[in-house]
Amino acid sequence: MIVMALDAPPMPRGTTLPEVNGRGLVSQQTPLQHGEQVFATFCSACHGAQGENGVAKSSKTTMDALVAFIKNPTGAMPKLHPDPLDDREVSAVATYVRTLQRP
Numbered sequence: 001m002i003v004m005a006l007d008a009p010p011m012p013r014g015t016t017l018p019e020v021n022g023r024g025l026v027s028q029q030t031p032l033q034h035g036e037q038v039f040a041t042f043c044s045a046c047h048g049a050q051g052e053n054g055v056a057k058s059s060k061t062t063m064d065a066l067v068a069f070i071k072n073p074t075g076a077m078p079k080l081h082p083d084p085l086d087d088r089e090v091s092a093v094a095t096y097v098r099t100l101q102r103p
């Protein structure tokens with residue numbers, strides 16, 4: 001059900017609107033916070049909470065390389081894009097993965 005607050009004050013100019021994904025989830029998180037949540041939900045079971053299993057020391061350290069791999073993984077890694085992860089979620093999780101990497 002959609003509830004509209006008719007007496008809500010107008011949003012000030014420049015306010016960032018929350019993003020809504022295809023499943024109706026509203027996110028007001030930064031990409032990094034969102035990516036952390038995606039990682040905990042979809043990646044940490046295999047890769048460890050801190051990416052210690054195969055992610056922290058991966059040779060794929062750029063956004064482009066990570067996004068490309070997550071979209072089209074090799075070996076036993078499951079393909080999670082475009083379902084359950086959309087473009088925005090893949091890019092958020094790649095942003096987070098980069099913070100786990102200590103080359």
Ligand code: HEC
Pocket residue numbers: 038039042043044045046047054055057058059060066069070074075076077078080093094097
């Ligand atoms: C079911 C287990 C599983 C899940 C879930 C999983 N992975 Fe993987 N991942 C793997 C395996 C296995 C490999 C090694 C693939 C290979 O060697 O070809 C891998 C490899 C990787 C690599 C390293 C690629 C390289 O060449 O160095 C990255 C980065 C990665 N995964 C990120 C992720 C992210 C981000 C997620 C969540 C969106 C995720 N994985 C979810 C199993 C998984």
